[in-house]
Amino acid sequence: MEIAGASNGFFFGEDMPITLRTRNRQAASPHVRARHGATRKGGDGGLSWWRAWREWHVEDWPRMRCNIVVAVFALLWVGIWGRAWYLQMMKGPHLAAQARRQHTTTELVTGRRGVIYDRNGQILAQSVQSYSIYAKPHDIEDKVRAAEVLGALLGREPQPLYEELASARRNFIWIQRKVDDYTAEELRKADIQGLGLAKEYDRVYPLKHMAGQVLGFVNVDDRGCAGLEFTLDGRLASLSTRQVVQRDAQGRRFYLHEEGVADPKGQDVTLTLDVRLQYVAEEAVREAGQATSSRWAGALVVDVSNGDILAWAQYPFFNPNTLRERTVPALYRNRLAQDALEPGSTFKPFPMAIALQERKVTPDTLINCEKGKWETKRFTIRDTASHGILPATKVLRYSSNIGMAKIGQHLGAPVMYKYLSALGFGTRTSVPVLESRGILRRLRDWSEVDVMATAFGQSISVTGLQMAQAYLVLLNRGLFRPLRILKENVAVHEPRERIFSDSTARTVMKMMRDVVQEDDGTGKRARIDGIDVGGKTGTAQKADHRAGTYGHKHLASFVGFFPVNRPQYLILVLIDEPSSNQYGGVVAAPVFKEIAFRTMAFMGGGNEQNKERAERPAASGRQRGFKLAGMEPLATTPDLVPARKSLQKSLELPGHLAKASDCVPDVEGKTVRNAVELFARAGIVPELKGSGTRVVRQSPRPGTAWKEAGKDAEYILWLTEL
Numbered sequence: 001m002e003i004a005g006a007s008n009g010f011f012f013g014e015d016m017p018i019t020l021r022t023r024n025r026q027a028a029s030p031h032v033r034a035r036h037g038a039t040r041k042g043g044d045g046g047l048s049w050w051r052a053w054r055e056w057h058v059e060d061w062p063r064m065r066c067n068i069v070v071a072v073f074a075l076l077w078v079g080i081w082g083r084a085w086y087l088q089m090m091k092g093p094h095l096a097a098q099a100r101r102q103h104t105t106t107e108l109v110t111g112r113r114g115v116i117y118d119r120n121g122q123i124l125a126q127s128v129q130s131y132s133i134y135a136k137p138h139d140i141e142d143k144v145r146a147a148e149v150l151g152a153l154l155g156r157e158p159q160p161l162y163e164e165l166a167s168a169r170r171n172f173i174w175i176q177r178k179v180d181d182y183t184a185e186e187l188r189k190a191d192i193q194g195l196g197l198a199k200e201y202d203r204v205y206p207l208k209h210m211a212g213q214v215l216g217f218v219n220v221d222d223r224g225c226a227g228l229e230f231t232l233d234g235r236l237a238s239l240s241t242r243q244v245v246q247r248d249a250q251g252r253r254f255y256l257h258e259e260g261v262a263d264p265k266g267q268d269v270t271l272t273l274d275v276r277l278q279y280v281a282e283e284a285v286r287e288a289g290q291a292t293s294s295r296w297a298g299a300l301v302v303d304v305s306n307g308d309i310l311a312w313a314q315y316p317f318f319n320p321n322t323l324r325e326r327t328v329p330a331l332y333r334n335r336l337a338q339d340a341l342e343p344g345s346t347f348k349p350f351p352m353a354i355a356l357q358e359r360k361v362t363p364d365t366l367i368n369c370e371k372g373k374w375e376t377k378r379f380t381i382r383d384t385a386s387h388g389i390l391p392a393t394k395v396l397r398y399s400s401n402i403g404m405a406k407i408g409q410h411l412g413a414p415v416m417y418k419y420l421s422a423l424g425f426g427t428r429t430s431v432p433v434l435e436s437r438g439i440l441r442r443l444r445d446w447s448e449v450d451v452m453a454t455a456f457g458q459s460i461s462v463t464g465l466q467m468a469q470a471y472l473v474l475l476n477r478g479l480f481r482p483l484r485i486l487k488e489n490v491a492v493h494e495p496r497e498r499i500f501s502d503s504t505a506r507t508v509m510k511m512m513r514d515v516v517q518e519d520d521g522t523g524k525r526a527r528i529d530g531i532d533v534g535g536k537t538g539t540a541q542k543a544d545h546r547a548g549t550y551g552h553k554h555l556a557s558f559v560g561f562f563p564v565n566r567p568q569y570l571i572l573v574l575i576d577e578p579s580s581n582q583y584g585g586v587v588a589a590p591v592f593k594e595i596a597f598r599t600m601a602f603m604g605g606g607n608e609q610n611k612e613r614a615e616r617p618a619a620s621g622r623q624r625g626f627k628l629a630g631m632e633p634l635a636t637t638p639d640l641v642p643a644r645k646s647l648q649k650s651l652e653l654p655g656h657l658a659k660a661s662d663c664v665p666d667v668e669g670k671t672v673r674n675a676v677e678l679f680a681r682a683g684i685v686p687e688l689k690g691s692g693t694r695v696v697r698q699s700p701r702p703g704t705a706w707k708e709a710g711k712d713a714e715y716i717l718w719l720t721e722l
Helices: 002-012 030-041 045-059 061-090 092-103 143-154 158-167 181-190 227-231 275-292 349-357 392-397 401-411 413-422 448-455 464-475 502-517 589-603 611-615 637-652 672-680
Strands: 104-109 123-135 173-179 195-204 224-226 241-247 296-303 309-315 366-368 373-375 380-382 389-391 534-544 549-562 569-576 687-689 694-699 716-720
Touching: 061 092, 123 143, 123 181, 143 158, 143 173, 143 181, 143 195, 158 173, 173 181, 173 195, 181 195, 224 227, 275 296, 275 309, 275 569, 275 589, 275 694, 296 464, 296 589, 309 589, 349 392, 349 401, 349 413, 349 464, 349 502, 366 401, 373 401, 380 401, 389 392, 392 401, 392 502, 401 413, 401 448, 413 448, 464 502, 464 549, 464 569, 502 534, 502 549, 534 589, 549 589, 569 589, 672 694, 672 716
Parallel strands: 687 716
Antiparallel strands: 104 241, 123 173, 123 195, 296 309, 296 569, 366 389, 373 380, 534 549, 549 569, 694 716
16 A cells, blocks of 8 residues: 555655655665566656656756757758859859849940031031930829929920820830930939930031031931931941940949040041132022022032032022921932033033044034024024024034034934043932932934934033033043042042043133133123133023923023133032023123132132233223122232232231231131231221131122222121131
């Protein structure tokens, strides 16, 4: 009973002093040890295991904690390195691509367009940096405020802007391209998320309408659309490149250029044009166009020695800076290159040269001009005057259609076609502009009427460039020398094949001299006293395509050169559909005269004038002085050249060293300071109009005597930024 009680006490705590408090099991009684062993064998061994674990745990706990800490850190270390290996090796490429998309982007970068210069380094076209406003509608939180700010800056209604931002499907839209600096700065200050500025380049033409049709223009994307801007776009435009742009945490872009790496830039181009002569030619055609109420007027000035086009003028003018305001295609059409018209009598020197070259006629060959009317089986040819039998030299002087038609009939179609093709008719010139081929029928399509009509400038269509190119052959003693407007590759523009002999070219030039210098010539209004001038007038009827016949409209023209013995300059003038007078000798020849005189003033020339003519008196017994519109005679004929040289020499000196001349000095193209000093030497302070650093125009005209202008005369200088 006591043992049983002891057993009960062991489990319920009644005999705790006998059982649990006995630490030394060897000291326990055999009975107790037997009882303990019997209990473990009886199925209660789990309790013994628990007690043994507790005893071991209590005794080894510090070591246990160290082992646990080591195990935990080992697991963490393995997990971290395992995760790192997974991110680097397995997910690395994907995450790197995501990072690049978030922090960098690529842009298509278009650099600055090349500059266009004239032959003296004057800028005709250049690109300046500007900004364009863009929007990312999805990033704009307050679209109402954004629309109001944009409307106030751009002068537009906010409601359409808001609708554009709200309905945009793409996350990039242009708001306004190429705004001014003030607008760009105000938009920066507004700091509206989702609105930004993109750097672009705007094309600027500092001289405004000067050579506008030749230069052309570019579109809003800085691509050439007309003129040289279009034909030379591959050179002027910079190559588009992809550039990596980094962004900050807010997505704002910033540029990190590599050292030594510059923005892309187009190639600069230098033209053969001279802004001084360009201004002279434009003023002359403007006055002629306004005076005759013509459809358009144009002029070309060419250096005979090398084929350089020095001036290319066309009126009405076209200002590429105002393209967005005036986009009429007819305004920027380069008519001297693109309009192919029947040339009329200015074409007659070429059939005459062909006939002389082929020895069909000589200067003294007599030709019956049928008293001004020649009726054939199929058609009738008329002259403007009644002439009987004339030598070949006077056929050209009097511009007889009948005489030239008979010369063409003797030549025949094959010979005419051969030479006209060699002169460049029916093909484009080497000038890199948009140009018409003109109309030169295929040989098999020529009829007898075509041969005879072509001889006096009908049944063929040519451009102003082609006419200048053909005349350049005659003035270069029969050698073909290409025209050029780019001042480069001089070797390419050397004379090519010979078309006419030297004697033939000289004979035709002498005939054209008589057209101007003789009193019965049709071009006598182109005379410049003291200078031998040659040329040919033209009055061509324009075809009425609706009626299928020639109408009442005309193309008046004059092509001239000087001096005759050794030509230096070739000037072509075209006036389309003049209303006041239709004859080229009346409306076009005076334009040539003014351009020629001003060309000599700027460039020199006329030094090979005929001394015999300069020394002999005029038929009326008095000497004729040269006079332009609004200009008094500069000097009498014998003293013209010395006086002109003296005036030019004085103008070459600085203003404070120059001596006062007896007449108004030519200060066009000079700096304002130099011009004012030149006038101050004569005790006159001119009035300045406009803004700029150089004089572009003056009144009274150069050469006007101070006393003739009067004390109350207004001396005005117009300025420009040159």
